[in-house]
Amino acid sequence: MIGKLNHVAIAVPDLGAAAAQYRDTLGAHVNPPQDEPDHGVTVVFIDLPNTKIELLHPLGDDSPIAGFLAKNPSGGIHHICYEVDDIMAARDRLTAAGARVLGDGTPKIGAHGKPVLFLHPKDFTGTLVELEQV
């Protein structure tokens, strides 16, 4: 069911420093920051030849990653995103298997403008998994 790994998201306390490190020290292609007010984050996408890294930094007072950074002040890997062809079919298969979908179970439009869902980390080896319909 799952397809490609769309991205690995890393929450960072200093977006400029993290972007510079990926650009200058690791020599990767780093895109300009994008504010995503609907998601409470500013993101920097890093293009690798086969997938993307998504650096996340809180935007606004009610960011969903503020708590994560409070617990992990140096930053850390926040979630991984797998691509699916049909997000509603994926949701139904997952919930039938006992997995919990975060929120009300309705896909939202993610940072790439496509429908996304998040699965409860407790149901997936402690890992926050995002599914994105591509």
Place this chain on the structure above:
Amino acid sequence: MIGKLNHVAIAVPDLGAAAAQYRDTLGAHVNPPQDEPDHGVTVVFIDLPNTKIELLHPLGDDSPIAGFLAKNPSGGIHHICYEVDDIMAARDRLTAAGARVLGDGTPKIGAHGKPVLFLHPKDFTGTLVELEQV
């Protein structure tokens, strides 16, 4: 400098349950477990179309991931691995930029039989980064 994302490694408390979840619930291609006594882990590789997920479980009494699982009993993302063409050149560039290489700075042979190094998470946004020469 960095190339493809070679894999995302997830430490799991129950390797059989995690492998079954990826195979049966997420519908991914899951390979048989491999013991890696030199690394103190048993690994299960999951093939995605563009990269791999590496499930890790402690092997033996002195596993390097035992502490991680003690702190994260449900499991969690342990490290990400980027490919490089020349691991010695990568090491020299990173240490010149102030990054710390774990251990004595000499590449070891990783789970894929290729030279690897790990970078100190504090120097990389709280993320344990493995570099693998391909």
